[in-house]
Amino acid sequence: MNKEKTTCRYFTTYSGVKLPFKLVGELGEHEIRNRNTFFRGYFDADGVLLGFQKMVYGDVELEHQYSYGEDGNLREADITDVDGEVMRL
Template sequence: MTDEIRGKCRYFLTYSGVKLPLKLLTELEPEQLENRNTFFRGYFDEQDRLVGLQKLVYGEVEMEHRYAYHANGILKRVEITDADGDRNWMDFDENGEVLNQR
C-alpha cells in the first residue's frame, strides 16, 4: 500500500453498503482529523468518481481500494489490499457483472 493514489483527497468518517465502489459518508475537514483514531481518505477523479480509498487506523493504512471505470462510468476493476498486504481484485464488464476475481 505504498503507491500513491492519484486524485483529489477528501476525508470521511465512515462508509455504507457492500456494493462496490463503497459509498463514503460524513465528510470531514482536515482539522477534524487531529483527535480521530479511525477515518477514511477518499481520492476522486475529475468526474468526482471515487478512484481510491484508504482506511486509516492510528495513522496506519489498514485497508485500501483502487477503482477503475469503463467509459460508460460502470466499475471496471477493483483492487483491494488488506492490513496484511494481501491483494485481491475483481473485473467487471460494461454492465457491472463480475468477469473474474481473485
C-alpha cells in the same frame, strides 16, 4: 492510484455492500487530527471515487482502488488488506 490528478477528502465511514463503496460523513482536514480512525478518499475531477484508504492510528488498514469502463461502470477493484494481500475483483 495517481494521487497527483486526484482530490483527497476525508470521511468517517462508508455505506453500501456493492462496490464501489460510498464514503459518508465528510470531515474537514482539521477534524482528522484527533481521530484514531477515518477514511481518506481519492476522487477525480468529476467527483468519481477512484479509491480510498482506511486509516487506523496513522496506518493504512485497508485500501480499495477502482477503475471504471468508458460507460462509467466499475470495471475492476483492487483491495489490499492489513497484511498487504491484494485481491482483484
